Amino acid sequence: MSLILSEQELVRRNSLAELYQLGINPYPQEAFKVDVTATQIHSEFPLKPEAFNQVSIAGRIMSRRIMGAASFMELQDSGGRIQVYFKRDDICPEEDKTLYNTVLKRLLDIGDIIGITGFVFTTQMGEITIHATSLKVLSKSLRPLPIVKEKDGVIYDAFTDAEQRYRMRYVDLIVNEGVKETFLRRTKVINSMRTFFNEKGYLEVETPILQPIPGGAAARPFITHHNALDIPLYLRVANELYLKRLIVGGFDGVYEFSKDFRNEGMDRTHNPEFTVMEIYVAYKDYLWMMDFTEEMLERVANEVTGGTSVEISGKVIDFQRPFKRISILDAIKEHTGYDVSGMNETELKDVCRKLGIETDEAMGKGKLIDEIFGGHCEHHYIQPTFITDYPVEMSPLCKRHRDNPELTERFELMINGKEIANAYTELNDPIDQRNRFEEQMMLSERGDDEAMFIDQDFLRALEYGMPPTSGMGIGIDRLVMLLTGQTSIQEVLFFPQMRPEKLRKAVSVQDFMKIGVSETWAAHVMKAGYITVESLQSEKAAVIQQKLNGYRKKNKLDIPAIQMDEIEGWLAGNTID
């Protein structure tokens, strides 16, 4: 962060100092009583005006319109904005008009947080407004906010730079209307699901994020190190294996909203850390889970949006039950014309070649079928659709299909061409499970770095016996995207992962004084464009002299012109402590 402040920041710091001089603490300790919100005033004042004769409210100044002895401000609290009217003689009934003339008109800025008391009325323009009778500074803002204005529903000068919006989400939330709403909905989605599960009697649990074996999904993990144990630990890529251990332990239904971490690419649908809800229910199968998932999504959509359909990038998606169901092999047949059921690896590679899909040695049957589906079928499923009965090679934790041992009892829910949920009739045969892990190991040896590790403790748990169980995982971020009409995951995460901001090396006046620059000149040297000591020392003395004296003249500085021998002293490289 540069130490060189913009003009507006300097003005605000000066205002801050003046407030202190006036005996006003711009960051007071004591609580401020808030007895009403902007939203309440807007909705209830027209019905019960007499209830708003004395209100106390706090918020951030978002606009100011000052005209002599009267001013209007827009105050923004957590729910919205309310206009405030100040009249000099009302907030300064005595002789001393400083609070109005100096504090309100000059020392307060857009972005400052204030508390006021007053009564609500309607202006001649018909806007519900608080007529303030007192004013208290609650927090002085030292940086200018982007000014976003709106008239007749048209937004002017919106704060749109995605990088700045994500890096400074706090600013985004303050100035961009609608950002808060997305995150309120996100919480509603989660609350709605949680209530649904709790009503069914399932237990919310917490399982380890730091895992010695990153199991439960085929993904590249983040690795870290535990010093005391001196072992590597992995950030979880899934919580599946732990939840199933709990089913072994005797719970009928367990679920967890889990932050998972995958060390893979980032784009508008992938963030390195993301939220998944996983639920496991004993004595159920994947057919039951399909019904359960439909019921859950229809209800969540209803509770969050007030209906079952949502619009996203021009497409209307309907969460009304029942959802379409189709097996993955039928889906491939339908969209490519190839019947890949029963094909061996060579035949599948042949199909891939004909479809223009690149293959490599590391790909087994499961991966090949996945590629065909991903490349030619997935994007067709806009309306919620269950894709079922995946090949056994693709699903090492899933039970074989009751009618065909080559397949598994698995479904993925596709919405808007993307996978949203994934569910199994869980594999509880410990012998089969061990074999499947070993097949994964072979894939790993062939070079598939996403293949799963063998979790011996998980196998031991299965050997004690797990009841027949169905489990389902759903990507919360992607679901929230659907239900808020957002097309990038960054819009539904408060703080999406960003490349670290490169901060300019902070230099201070003292750094320049160390090489002999006088205190008088040090600040000017920085303002004249030498933002590091190195940048100054790498310049020729004559150039520096010209530049500094030019700066002195331009800014009409009341100090003597700089002399050559003084500058040569700076460049000599002697440091002074």
Added chain:
RNA sequence: GAUUUGUUAGCUCAGCAGGUAGAGCAUUUGCCUUUUAAGCAAAGGGUCCCGGGUUCGAAUCCCGGACAAAUCACCA
């Protein structure tokens, strides 16, 4: 990782016939007691992302780099 586009004042953006850096809002000063993206008048504010090159001269042209966005690739 590839391609395309972008990076200019606090914010949104113009300027790219290479020739002294612009607008609106915001800021400062003055006027204004019910305004509405308030108004009127004046002023200040910029490493034109960074580093090289071409040129008498680069925000503008060329090369390299950083960062971002979009598309694609990768991604149970």
